[in-house]
Amino acid sequence: MPRVVVFDEFGGPEVLRVVEEPVVAPAAGEIRVRIEAFAVNPLDRMMRSGISPAPVPLPHARLGVEGTGVVDALGAGVTGIGIGDPIILTAVPDANARGSYGEYTTVPASRVVARPAGLEVAEAAAIWVAYSTAYGALIEKARMRPGDHVLITAASGGVGRAAIQIANQIGAVPIALTRDAAKRDDLLAVGAAAVIATDHADLAEAVRHHTGGNGADIILDLVMGPGQQDLVQAARPGGTLVVAGFLDPRPTAFPTGTPLTIFSYRSFEHTLDAVVVARMAAFLNAGVRLGTLRPAIDTVFALEDIVEAHRLLEKGLHTGKIVVTA
Incomplete structure (x- = not known):
């Protein structure tokens, strides 16, 4: 079965564990994404530690507000996007329930944009x-x-x-x-x-x-x-x-x-606004095409090494984004 990262208590990186869970069918208006890679962000550390601005229900909480992958399934009523399309997640409002730390997740179809051509998978995971x-x-x-x-x-x-x-x-x-x-x-x-x-x-x-x-x-x-x-x-x-x-x-x-x-x-306040997200995506695509926008990657980890990825985040010595491949 597909793997996902969860935690049952607040604490240091060691509270994170990789478990297997069945895939979930997307609801109406949603898509299922096969995650190829995701980035580790300070908000993830705050959620894991129990100090995030929004409460995180335990046990079996998830993490991840950033990632890239391909569309794996479509919910009813979804148009303008197809199975196999490479995408970037623009927002995961309920990251504690279906964040990007895993091999699959479901999100509203409105919460993704097309992945800019020319970006490597790790770069796409770290850019948004x-x-x-x-x-x-x-x-x-x-x-x-x-x-x-x-x-x-x-x-x-x-x-x-x-x-x-x-x-x-x-x-x-x-x-x-x-x-x-x-x-x-x-x-x-x-x-x-x-x-x-x-x-x-x-x-x-x-x-x-x-x-x-x-x-x-x-x-x-x-x-x-x-x-x-x-x-x-x-x-x-x-x-x-x-x-x-x-x-x-x-x-x-x-x-x-x-x-x-x-x-x-x-x-x-902007990543949940479809009009502004469209402007952001257009600007990002132009920058990638022109070569003026390119994320720096510090270290890439495998999913089973998620604890080590968070330990690197805790040290604060990285000079680019920390990325995990699923």
């Missing part, structure tokens, strides 16, 4: 969450334009790297922020116009240096925490701050008394 988040935050929310100076925090992570590439595709100027100067060359190779290492430079002064003294037009904050106050000082008056991550769990005081437009962004 990072790139749709960066696209939604920068283009849909912040209205990024050519020539904008965009300061990107946690730039070496999946969303940060995607943001650098998306800024370049638009014609904006991505400035990468990292805690480690050793990542400078790597971030420049990804496409950053400049790299600021907080362990070697004063943030606001460095940003002004790279922006002709003006400050950043857009700041993409993927970290939060007390360091956000330093980001505010690096923005130009009238600029935009988009808060789209939560890597620092410490309390974050809301910026006040600053002439900034501030948005809080969560990707599901």
Whole structure:
């Protein structure tokens, strides 16, 4: 029988186990997907640990909000998609019940898009969450334009790297922020116009240096925490701050008394909107075709090594996405 990853209690990577389950027929309006590969994301760790924003019912919970595969079966009323079509999952709203960590899953037909031609399976598994988040935050929310100076925090992570590439595709100027100067060359190779290492430079002064003294037009904050106050000082008056991550769990005081437009962004507000998803898919296809958008893959694991994949995620030392093949 097909395999699926489940967990019956909250805890570390070792709570994950691979079990066999029969395939489920898709309901009306749904498709069944034979998963070829899926990516491991911070939300998966939060769900597994019991600290996710939404409750996760136990036992026998599943994981996975990202993946790629081929259509295996169609539910009643599904049109515009055929068996054997390669697809990317764009949203799995009930990931705790039928997430992508397995060999099969069922999802509403509206929650997939065609897989861009030219992507390897591992790349396709790793592209949607990072790139749709960066696209939604920068283009849909912040209205990024050519020539904008965009300061990107946690730039070496999946969303940060995607943001650098998306800024370049638009014609904006991505400035990468990292805690480690050793990542400078790597971030420049990804496409950053400049790299600021907080362990070697004063943030606001460095940003002004790279922006002709003006400050950043857009700041993409993927970290939060007390360091956000330093980001505010690096923005130009009238600029935009988009808060789209939560890597620092410490309390974050809301910026006040600053002439900034501030948005809080969560990707599901757009990935559940069919109109915006169509724009995201068109942008992604164009970027892949032009060679400007390409996810970085750190390590690829087999399904039976899912615990090791999560242990790597816990260490936080990976420089690209962690992918698991089903």
